[in-house]
Amino acid sequence: MRTAEVKRRFLDHFAARGHTVVPSAPLPAEDPNLLFVNAGMVPFKPYLLGQVAPPYPRAASVQKCVRTLDIDEVGKTTRHGTFFQMNGNFSFGDYFKEEAIRFAWDLVTASVADGGYGLDADRIWATVYRDDDEAHGLWRDVVGLPSERIIRRGMADNYWSMGVPGPCGPCSELFYDRGPDFGRAGGPEADEDRYMEFWNLVFMQYERGPGTGKADFPILGELPARNIDTGMGLERMAALLQGVDNLYEIDETRPILDRAAELTGKKYGARSGRAASESHPDDVRLRVVADHVRTALMLIGDGVTPANEGRGYVLRRILRRAVRAMRLLGFEDPALPELLPVARDTMSPSYPEVAADFERIASYAYGEEDAFRSTLRQGSTLLDQALGDAPERRLPAATAFRLHDTYGFPIDLTVEIAAERGVAVDVDGFRSLMAEQRRRAKADAQAKKSGHADTGLFRAVLDESGPTEWLAYETLDTESTVQAIFRDGVPVTSAADGDLVTVVLDRTPFYAESGGQDSDAGRLAAAGASAEVLDVQRPVKGLITHLVRVTGGEIPLGASVRAHVDPEWRLGARQAHSGTHVVHAALRQVLGPAALQSGSYNRPGHLRLDFAWRGGLSPAIRSEVEEAANVAIRRDLPVDVRYMALAQAREIGALALFGETYDETVRVVEIGGAWSRELCGGTHVDRSAQIGSIALTSEQSVGAGQRRVEAVTGIESFRYLARERDLVARLAEQVGAPRDELPDRITALLERVKTAEREARRLRDERTAGEARRLADAADDVGGVAYVAASTGDDPRALAQRVRDAVPAGRAAVVAVLGAKSLVVAANGAARARGLGAAGLLRGVGRGGGGDDLAQGPATGGDALDALRALVAERAG
Structure with a gap:
């Protein structure tokens, strides 16, 4: 049974039982505490917590979810994935335990012909909270589940809360016995690989107090209304119904993995067993690709775009991890154009919009891969040098931050590559630098919105005086009353000539900056006073503030003012x-x-x-x-x-x-x-x-x-x-040509300049080649090695290579060229064969990075050339 069919049957089952089918909310969460929706109940939280009256008594949904806290574990086992779908049915003070249990049992055990999933009832186990005799009795007496397949568990396993004071309650979980091939007999407590959990029914009926952990809190009493919140893992049910091992093998994921294996010439699962410890690195990488490509498709489909912060950074990291995994598997060409269409085809039966919107989705994904490939080319060179310079095999936080902030090299990639070289990265220091950067950016943005005032002060104004009557669509002028004045974030009773203050009016015609449109400009006029409006913001919903400079007189709290928008503005x-x-x-x-x-x-x-x-x-x-x-x-x-x-x-x-x-x-x-x-x-x-x-x-x-x-x-x-017209006229006059002939005349002038530059470059190359031959002929013999030390004001790297190549074949040669800002060391093949590699020699007299044939580091003066000569003599001997 295809995953899309599993989804359809779930929604049809609950719609037939009076549930309102609610479409999946977009993955970007409206909850300010979440980046993405990470559980099926998230869109229903206001109803479950009693914050908002629910528009329906019972609902069902298949919610898209993304969790990335354990992103580094993706692929290492078959349990972890970033994108998943949670089927859920919800009751808001309507039905409770008996109906929830019966609805779940009917769906999973009804035959396929009757619209169910057709699971073998004799292989289903249930767990209940240790004291929940009611749930235990319902499973035994209403459903008919034998007592030996109903397991009581403690709070850590079978009690739900949000981790803070508020609603809580016992839960009941359903498990399916996949058979002896998957592990030991004995139920969920014996082996949760064999007994796969696929549904969790939460009975939200109590209120909890403060406490820590999953079990250390008091139960304060019953909730005024009892709710049901269930979650059935769509991927897990699909795996059961398709007879496959895990989420990577279902119809929505396996085709992506297979295409990646085909492109890279790898055979998935050929060298790995079931246990996580046996997973071959290639299998791990193939699973990373399959999971991340699917997740990226769904995130971009819901409007997330690659960025350096927040949701966009998570998406960027997911895309880049997929691309890097393909490169580690040996595939150097652009990978996403080969993989993303496969993900589209697997997901479009459930989400047709990803096919309809694929051109936009692909443009972001492919563009990000192109940018990352460029970043890899540029950043890898910089990282190589930084790792070569790393003191005590530890990359400083400032270096990692510069690679990230200036060159776009992601920290997780820096850590991975550094680990491959045996170098640790100061990740804690990097995070501190990132946090400081975010703090400054947030403070700057908040200062613009609130004029440095605490938003709590604005909320107090809103609570006391009510929302601002906003009339920007209707008029450019209003008669208004000053409700609050803030100077440097502190409430004041008046503003005098020259003061820069934030003013709150009861009504305003000014447009507050939003939706990409800058705020209005204009003036406030009071009896004997005036002020220029410089900025208009909405620091809290419902309230509009005006940053003004008083240009005459004094404006007191409670004053009547005329608010006037500049009509030309x-x-x-x-x-x-x-x-x-x-x-x-x-x-x-x-x-x-x-x-x-x-x-x-x-x-x-x-x-x-x-x-x-x-x-x-x-x-x-x-x-x-x-x-x-x-x-x-x-x-x-x-x-x-x-x-x-x-x-x-x-x-x-x-x-x-x-x-x-x-x-x-x-x-x-x-x-x-x-x-x-x-x-x-x-x-x-x-x-x-x-x-x-x-x-x-x-x-x-x-x-x-x-x-x-x-x-x-x-x-x-x-x-x-x-x-533009005047500029064209001046250019035409300067080159002495009519306007319509201007492009041809400028092209001819540019070609003459290029010809002159080519000739100058040829003469410079001839001069460098001659200098290189002279230096090679005059090389000192140091322990049987031709050693050349020189200084140049031009390109030390080019000169070092020229001199090295000018030494007769077969003779070992080491060349050191000191430039204005860098020292370059070059070694030919004969020198490298004697253990005189350029990078090793350079690090022996200072610091730098590069390879055994050519290395470069910061200029350290003429003493470095003498020290290098001594080092060559020592190692050549």
Whole structure:
């Protein structure tokens, strides 16, 4: 039975029993404490904890999950995987133990013909909490499970809580006996490899107090409403029904593993047994590839993109671990174009969207692999030198951080490669440096949002005065009241001339920075006082703050003020934001639907848009995009704003920015109807012609599989084109050519410059070759080795190689060239045969890295040349 069929039968079973089927939530978790949804109950937590009234009394879902805490264990055994699916049925104060037990038993034991899974009832075991006589009785009397196959266990195994005070309760787990080939008889307590757990039913009925561990906490009493939270592992059930050993062998995973084995010429499982200790390194790597490629497909499908922080970093690490595993298996070519389509084909029966969206998904994945391959080429050279310089076989934290921060070399890869060379890495120090960098970035971002005030102070204002009445869509002017003033993060009662303060108003017409749109500018005016509005933010949901500089008089707490948005600023902002939507639609019109926006920023007259695409845009494509945008402007398309349910917006094809979260009611902005239809909270023009015009000013890469275009709009577009016109005129005058002949004339001038540079390089090479021959002829004999020491202001590496190659064949030669910043040592084959390798000699007089033929380190002065000569004499003797 295919995994997609296992999923369908589960949902059909519970739908027929009154459960609302809830689609899987996206993998990026809305819970601020989680990067990804890591359990099936996560989307239902507000209902289970009584924080929000549930919209249905009972529900069922198959939830996508990702766990990466034990990512280093993936592949070492067949138990660990990063992506998995959890089938769950939930009751919110509705049914309880008896129904939950009966629903589970009916599904797993009903015949395949009757819509069940057809498991042999005589091979199913249950565990219950030690004191849960009710559950024990239900399994025995209602289901008919023999008492000897119902095992009582303690809190560590069969009691659930979230680890903090709150709901808790006993649980009951189902196990399936896979037979003597898998281990010892005797039930789950004897061997959990043979007896595979596949379903956990949590009976959430008590409230627990504070404590530590899984068992050290008091039970305070019954919950006002009892809930059911169950989880059935989809991959485990698929393994049971498909008659395979583990999650790596089911239909959604094994084809990826097989393709990786085919590409690398490896045979999976040929040299390994069942025990983890027997796993061959090639089997481990093949499992890593199969797991990580599938996980990456699902993460990118849910809007995660490779990045250096947070979720994006986890994805980046997963992709790079897969690529590196393929390289360690001997496959040097791009691997993901061969593997990702296999993952798509295995997962699309359950998730058709990964096939429909595959072009976008692949662009990010393939771009990340291309970037990583480049990183490996560049970073490996730098890492080689750093490892050669590592004092006491330990790589300092600062070096590892520089490799990560400057060159993009991931710390986990640094650790792996260093371990292969017998060098330890100061990982704790690296993490401290990363934490400090994040702390500074977070503090900078928070300072911008809150003006250095504690957000708790803003929450207090919100609790006392209520949310800000936001009127940015309706007007540019309001009569408002000052509700709070903060100076340097401290509440004050007034602000005087020259003060820089944060002001909270009861109502405001100012647009607060969000959705990629910069905040409005304008003024506040009070009796005898005025202030310039510099920035507008939303430090906490529902409250808007204004960073202002008082330019005259005094503004007290409670004062009536007139809040006025600069109309020219707002017009420019509207032109830029609508222009962003137009450029996005133009990109998709020219390049196709895969060119999907991943981020944007716009301010009056200027816009920046990031989108998914591999490879740069040619001048012809850029021109086509620019023309498509300006044609839309010339057509004076209507710009309409509609509010609707999120589900309806998705049905009509409104584009949403991946990674963003939206309320159930969303704002949809349309330009020309379906031509541009996006979820957006920004301010816009009424018709496209009001944008004026759009001129693309740049296009560049901003990451693997991501491009960025920048453009100007409105009057700034005319100014930009005027500057371009004037520049062309000056160039034409300087080279003495008509404008239409300017490209040919400049090409001819550049070719003359290149010819002159080639001639200069030829003369320089001849001079270097002559100098190399002279130095080789004058080499000192040191213990039978031709030793050359020289200094140069040019390229010491090139000179050292030239001199080494100029020494007659068969004669051992060591060459040392001191440059302005580095010392280079070269040794020919005859010298290396006598144990005089370049890297070893260089480290003998200082530090550096490289190979036995050529090594390089920092310049240490002329004394190093004398020391090197003495070392050659010592080792040659």
